[in-house]
Amino acid sequence: MEMALSTINFQQMAFTFLGGLGLFLFCIKYMGDGLQIAAGDRLKYILDKYTTSPFLGVLVGIFVTALIQSSSGTSVITIGLVGAGLLTLRQAIGIIMGANIGTTITTFIIGFNISKYALPILFVGAFCLFFVKIEKVNNIGRILFGFGGVFFSLTLMSGAMAPLKYLPEFKNVMVSLSKSPILGVFIGTTVTVMVQASSATISVLQNIYQEGLIPLKAGLPVLFGDNIGTTITAIIAVIGSNTSAKRLAASHVMFNVIGTLIFLIFLSPFAMFIAKMEQILHLNPKMTIAFAHGSFNIFTTVLLFPFIGVLEFLVVKLIREKKEDEDEAYKTGLDMALITAPVIALGQVKQELLTMSGFALKNFKNSVSFFFDRDEKMFGIVEKREEKINTVDQEITKYLALLSKQDFGEKEGEEIATYLDLCRDIERIGDHAHGIVKDVKYGISKKFKFSDAAYEEIKELEEIVENMIETATAALKESSVDKAVEVIDLHNKEREKEKKIRKSHIKRLSEQSCEIKAGLSFVDLVLHFTRIADHTRNIAEKVLENRV
Structure with missing residues (x-):
């Protein structure tokens, strides 16, 4: 049954969706800040001691991104460390690869779909923040408040988008996306560039897929585009930075673009693989997108890891050192x-x-x-x-x-x-x-x-x-x-x-x-x-x- 346009309150839809998105962005950052404070010196120690090789860099990238819940945040931190001379370009490329895998943990958490517990978690977090005077408990409250807020915001966004399934125009757009993977990549990239958080845009995609608004084959290119879009944060971070930092940002873009090109070529087999795993593992729709996201980033890292030296060589050739007086x-x-x-x-x-x-x-x-x-x-x-x-x-x-x-x-x-x-x-x-x-x-x-x-x-x-x-x-x-x-x-x-x-x-x-x-x-x-x-x-x- 299709709903008439007149019965859909578009203003309420837009306000609820944008409010939910704003809350999501705030809570994911708030939770990340809490996790960072909790990690304290360990975060610094890990980055100092466990990045001696690109492989260790990948593991560190996964861990740090899981810790601060933002691949963009890890990229910005890594760019800062390279710019300050604390990491070599090769070590940093490994961290960026790991960050791409680490960011999938956010989508897996969302995939568990514990939205019905969001408000009690929010209350417990607020209680720890405002009614307890112990610093460690305050920080736990910060993490819980952010965690609950993430799921509550997802409920808001999901509810706002639900009426779209009744619109024939929206269905037509989704069908055209299925026929044009390039358009899907473009949409994913553009939206992530605007929002500046791939976890937010992927969570929107999870909701759309759960509501049955988009077929899997149309959703995957949007997912690939989200991964490209998140690199814009790294590009913004290196404006005015030194050559090493610019090279790292370029390698981040190249890594995600090359991965997307590979998976666009093999889109049909990859979509079949994800659909099969959805059946075998009995994944819910949100978890299916999370699994696709994780698979994309792990496969891309495995495929490109042996070519870190080549990637480093290309960005060094592409972005040349300016020969100026050092001081x-x-x-x-x-x-x-x-x-x-x-x-x-x-x-x-x-x-x-x-x-x-x-x-x-x-x-x-x-x-x-x-x-x-x-x-x-x-x-x-x-x-x-x-x-x-x-x-x-x-x-x-x-x-x-x-x-x-x-x-x-x-x-x-x-x-x-x-x-x-x-x-x-x-x-x-x-x-x-x-x-x-x-x-x-x-x-x-x-x-x-x-x-x-x-x-x-x-x-x-x-x-x-x-x-x-x-x-x-x-x-x-x-x-x-x-x-x-x-x-x-x-x-x-x-x-x-x-x-x-x-x-x-x-x-x-x-x-x-x-x-x-x-x-x-x-x-x-x-x-x-x-x-x-x-x-x-x-x-x-x-x-x-x-x-x-």
């Missing part, structure tokens, strides 16, 4: 999309601090080189890099301020405070390196002359302080207590050396083998070395206190 071209890898994932965001901040420390070390070496060689070009290089250090300092401080407003555990709060202190110390090392070149330039203009002994003393100081910065950076990178202790020992050595230098300097002044004005300039120069050593010691102490 000049540098942009921070701090990704605003990761603000909602504090554990990962702090990993990025640490990487930026290491980069900033590298810049400060280069400026220290160049400033001492300027003292010895008097090469004017070196002054300009240090000036430019000092601007870069200040910019990175501002970016990190701003990022940490935004991060401090997010939900996180006590440990993450302590890390934010520690990173702010580290940022200040590294920036001050850069300032004193800049101070050295300014003092040397002033000395050149005044034609100050230093004794051979003075040059030798500066060389000895340089060796100790340079070693200190390098060791402190390594201690920070590896959270190494041994290296941090080594920095403290070097600091004591620097102090002893400074005392000897001051005594020798006073002796030279009393013997008048050194000009008074040049002597005062030399004291200022030594003071810069001492201050750099002090700030470097601060870094080591933070490592000892917090194991950052």
Whole structure:
């Protein structure tokens, strides 16, 4: 029996559907945030330790996506890690492949169709959030509220779409989709690009298929299109990022497009396989779409996994590295999309601090080189890099301020405070390196002359302080207590050396083998070395206190 157009309230349908979709998007993200907070340090540890090979990357991609309930979220996190230099392109491609499999877990959960329990789950979640003052219980409430909301929103969307089955026009569109798989892919891609969540568009497809509004063979190309559409999030995430991040986004698009092309060629056999499995496993309609989604992503990963090297080669050829000066071209890898994932965001901040420390070390070496060689070009290089250090300092401080407003555990709060202190110390090392070149330039203009002994003393100081910065950076990178202790020992050595230098300097002044004005300039120069050593010691102490 077909329903007349006049008996269908299209406004109510549209409002209910859009409200349900909005609720779904909010709840899937809210649940993902709760799962991320619960995972805490484990998420960071897994990404750091278990991505040494592409195969492990696939497993990590599955796990992390299942954890945060968003393949787009995993893609954005992975792009951030590649951009910050924490992952290689090959490792990251493996994670993206795994993310595609991991996202099917959401559709399988929806396939269980526990919508009748949605409202009680919502209530339990709200109770844990608002009536209990224990942080862990609050977080469980966040997860349950999101979980219940997902199923309630599905009920709303399903109810809104139910009258469409009576419309002959809608049936005609579905029949034309069956005849044109390319059109189905286009619709799936377009809708996912608009909604920015493949789990939402696939859940809509599950509802449509459950209501009998679309045949399986017409639904599968839409499903393939959903997988292509989800890559647009990755593309948006790399706007303004470095070459590595752009290459990863391109590999994500290529992976899903190649998979879709393969399955379009074998659409009929694949549809027959899914229909047969639906009968054998007694799958409900929603679970059938979930099974098709899982099969598509697993088969695509298995088929393309041996060609990760080829995929990497293609994207490297496609997106070439711009040959610019390393420091000049540098942009921070701090990704605003990761603000909602504090554990990962702090990993990025640490990487930026290491980069900033590298810049400060280069400026220290160049400033001492300027003292010895008097090469004017070196002054300009240090000036430019000092601007870069200040910019990175501002970016990190701003990022940490935004991060401090997010939900996180006590440990993450302590890390934010520690990173702010580290940022200040590294920036001050850069300032004193800049101070050295300014003092040397002033000395050149005044034609100050230093004794051979003075040059030798500066060389000895340089060796100790340079070693200190390098060791402190390594201690920070590896959270190494041994290296941090080594920095403290070097600091004591620097102090002893400074005392000897001051005594020798006073002796030279009393013997008048050194000009008074040049002597005062030399004291200022030594003071810069001492201050750099002090700030470097601060870094080591933070490592000892917090194991950052």
